[in-house]
Amino acid sequence: MFPLSAFLSVAHDVSFPSQALTPELPIPERKNWLIxxxxxxxxxxxxxxxxxxxxxxxxxMCEYAxxxxxLILRLEGQIQQSLELFQSCAILNPANPDNLKxxxxxxxxxxxxxxxxxxxxxxxKLNDEDWEVHHNLGVCYSVIKxxxxxxxxxxxxxxxxxxxxxxxxxxxxHLLSRDTDKAHCCCVNLPNKACFFPPKIIFLLSLIDDSLxxxxxxxxxxxxxxxxxxxxxxNYKAILAAGSMMQTxxxxxxxxxxxxxxxxxxxxxxxxxxxxxxxxxxxxxxVAAISCLKRAHYLSPFDWKVLYNLGLVHLxxxxxxxxxxxxxxxxxxxxxxxxxxxxxxxxxxxxEDLDNARRSYEQAVALDHSNPLVNLNFAILxxxxxxxxxxxxxxxxxxxxxxxxxxxxxxxxxxxxxMAQKMATALQVxxxxxxxxxxxxxxxxxxxxxxxxxxxxxxxxxxxxNQALEQAMSSAAGYNRSITPRGKASSxxxx
Numbered sequence: 001m002f003p004l005s006a007f008l009s010v011a012h013d014v015s016f017p018s019q020a021l022t023p024e025l026p027i028p029e030r031k032n033w034l035i036x037x038x039x040x041x042x043x044x045x046x047x048x049x050x051x052x053x054x055x056x057x058x059x060x061m062c063e064y065a066x067x068x069x070x071l072i073l074r075l076e077g078q079i080q081q082s083l084e085l086f087q088s089c090a091i092l093n094p095a096n097p098d099n100l101k102x103x104x105x106x107x108x109x110x111x112x113x114x115x116x117x118x119x120x121x122x123x124x125k126l127n128d129e130d131w132e133v134h135h136n137l138g139v140c141y142s143v144i145k146x147x148x149x150x151x152x153x154x155x156x157x158x159x160x161x162x163x164x165x166x167x168x169x170x171x172x173x174h175l176l177s178r179d180t181d182k183a184h185c186c187c188v189n190l191p192n193k194a195c196f197f198p199p200k201i202i203f204l205l206s207l208i209d210d211s212l213x214x215x216x217x218x219x220x221x222x223x224x225x226x227x228x229x230x231x232x233x234x235n236y237k238a239i240l241a242a243g244s245m246m247q248t249x250x251x252x253x254x255x256x257x258x259x260x261x262x263x264x265x266x267x268x269x270x271x272x273x274x275x276x277x278x279x280x281x282x283x284x285x286x287v288a289a290i291s292c293l294k295r296a297h298y299l300s301p302f303d304w305k306v307l308y309n310l311g312l313v314h315l316x317x318x319x320x321x322x323x324x325x326x327x328x329x330x331x332x333x334x335x336x337x338x339x340x341x342x343x344x345x346x347x348x349x350x351x352e353d354l355d356n357a358r359r360s361y362e363q364a365v366a367l368d369h370s371n372p373l374v375n376l377n378f379a380i381l382x383x384x385x386x387x388x389x390x391x392x393x394x395x396x397x398x399x400x401x402x403x404x405x406x407x408x409x410x411x412x413x414x415x416x417x418x419m420a421q422k423m424a425t426a427l428q429v430x431x432x433x434x435x436x437x438x439x440x441x442x443x444x445x446x447x448x449x450x451x452x453x454x455x456x457x458x459x460x461x462x463x464x465x466n467q468a469l470e471q472a473m474s475s476a477a478g479y480n481r482s483i484t485p486r487g488k489a490s491s492x493x494x495x
Contacts, residue, residue, distance in 0.1 A: 032064045044072050063092045070102065079109050097126040101133065113140050131161035138169060147177040236265040244275060252279045270300035274309060281313055289313050304333035304340075311343055320350040338368025342377055349381060357381060365397070372401040373416060379423055392427050395420075 031054045038047035047068065054065045070085035083106035090099040100123035107116040117140045124133045134157035141150035154170040157163070229238050243258030259276050266272060277292030290313055296306045311327035314320070324347040331340045345360035361378040368374045379394035398420060402412070 029062070029064065032062075035065060035068050039068050039071070044075070048072060061092065063089050063096075066092070067099070067102070070106075074106065074109070079106055082106055083110065095126065097123040097130060097133070100126070101130075101136070104136065108136070108140060113144050116140050129160060131157045131163065131166070134160065135163070135166050135169070138166075138173070142169070142173050142176065145176075147173055151177075234265070236262045236269075239265075240269075240272060240275075247275060247279060247282075250282075252282050255279055268299055270296045270303055270306065272296075273299065274303075274306050277313075278309055281309070281316075286313055286317050302333060304330045307333065308340060308343075311347070315343060315347060318350070320347045323347040324351060336367060338364040338366070338374055339371065340364075341367065342374045345381070346377065354381075354385065365394075370401060370405070372398045372405075372420075375401065376416065376420055376423065380419075383423070383426060388427065391423070392429070395423055395427055395429065398423075 031050055035047055035050050035054065038044075038050065051065045051069045054062050058065075060066075066085050067089050070082040070089070073079075073085065074082040083103065086099060086102040086106055089096070090103055093099060100119055104116040104119035104123065107113075107119060117137060120133055120137045120140065124130070124137075127133070134153045138150045138152075138154035138157065141147070141153060150173045151170065154166055154173065157166045158170070226242075229235070229242065239258050239262045243255040243262065246252075246258065247255035256276065256279050259272060259279070262269070262272055263276075273292045273296035277289045277296060280286070280289035280292060290310070293306060293310045293313065296303070297310060300306060307326045307330035311323045311325075311330060314323035314326065324344065327340060327344040327347060331337075331344060334340060341360045341364035345357045345364065348354075348357035348360060358381065361374075361381060364374045365378060375394045375397045379391040379398065382388075382394065383391035402420075405412075
């Protein structure tokens with residue numbers, strides 16, 4: 001038998017240590033829910049304070065806190081700092097493809113598209129069934145104009161998940177690669193394919209409209225715009241598109257009514273003010289046109305089409321120095337458009353800088369291969385300054401272009417025909433068979449080289465911004481079926 005004291009001593013020996021001696025281990029994820037709550041509420045300042053506390057407690061090892069902090073920095077415009085934080089997340093958890101996707105996204109926003117493509121490919125190796133990776137790869141490839149790979153990646157994304165934005169991007173890639181048939185088929189089939197995946201029908205129909213207009217099917221395009229407005233009568237992009245088409249066909253008052261509705265929704269839209277300005281220009285309200293175009297230029301100072309229209313209006317008002325200012329700025333932004341150099345030459349001719357005017361015409365002729373108006377203006381300048389041989393060469397080029405365009409059932413502007421026939425008479429080459437309208441006056445005017453208000457230079461019709469439906473689409477104040485547009489620019493016509 002053991003004594004009672006023995007039991008007491010044993011009980012004393014097995015007693016538990018004091019609770020104060022137990023170490024408290026920090027859990028890195030314990031405040032993640034609170035960070036997420038404030039982030040989705042857009043309470044970013046409070047969210048950043050909690051993230052700072054969490055990172056201090058975990059010595060910078062909390063992946064989610066760093067991830068959200070990087071998202072907030074990106075929203076604040078600090079793309080480089082957010083990239084560094086996303087890279088830290090990728091180091092902490094290299095097996096998470098979301099971290100790599102965010103790294104690639106930041107690289108894309110910084111304009112490092114090739115680096116973004118490499119990182120997206122690395123994310124694809126971790127999860128090949130992620131449609132967003134393929135979609136974003138398609139977007140990156142389209143930006144660097146690798147349309148073949150872009151189409152391949154977007155089709156792969158559609159195989160995994162039929163998202164309407166992927167269809168839209170694929171249609172735009174086809175348009176950029178000038179494959180309007182595929183773009184049309186893709187867009188027309190889209191509403192049926194995506195009907196169970198809540199499509200943004202207004203944007204789909206708008207893209208259909210753009211592809212149809214590039215194919216020349218204006219009536220069908222207008223029908224699609226009507227369908228788009230049926231789904232959403234207040235959608236400003238469809239309203240702008242409808243107004244643009246009405247303006248294209250000369251219904252300026254109806255177009256202005258459409259633009260008034262759109263102005264209530266997007267009063268700071270550069271294409272909107274550009275088109276309003278060109279409506280005033282077509283109605284010969286030049287001061288109002290300049291005011292609207294100046295506002296468009298203020299809102300979008302690097303839009304060459306707004307600068308083109310400003311130069312055109314100043315040419316019409318015989319303000320040649322101002323016209324030169326805007327047209328030279330437009331040529332710096334769009335150096336591959338021959339019509340810009342032609343108008344610049346018209347301004348230089350009226351400023352009596354004949355050497356530079358001739359250089360501008362030479363550049364315009366080298367760049368433009370379809371517009372006979374460029375060669376006609378150049379021929380007028382050469383003839384009026386004694387270079388009949390050069391004028392004859394330009395006249396022969398005019399005939400070649402006209403014959404080429406007549407094969408496609410082209411309708412020519414009457415003023416162009418009159419001036420070309422006067423040029424033929426002056427050069428003593430006889431009446432060409434390509435001109436069907438007889439001239440009333442065979443005397444060639446010396447002032448035509450300067451192209452004042454009623455002659456060729458000012459008859460050049462304005463280009464619209466035509467940022468088709470994604471950035472409030474616009475177009476020319478006038479439309480001529482005769483001349484094929486270069487890119488998305490409208491063709492020159494007579495007022």
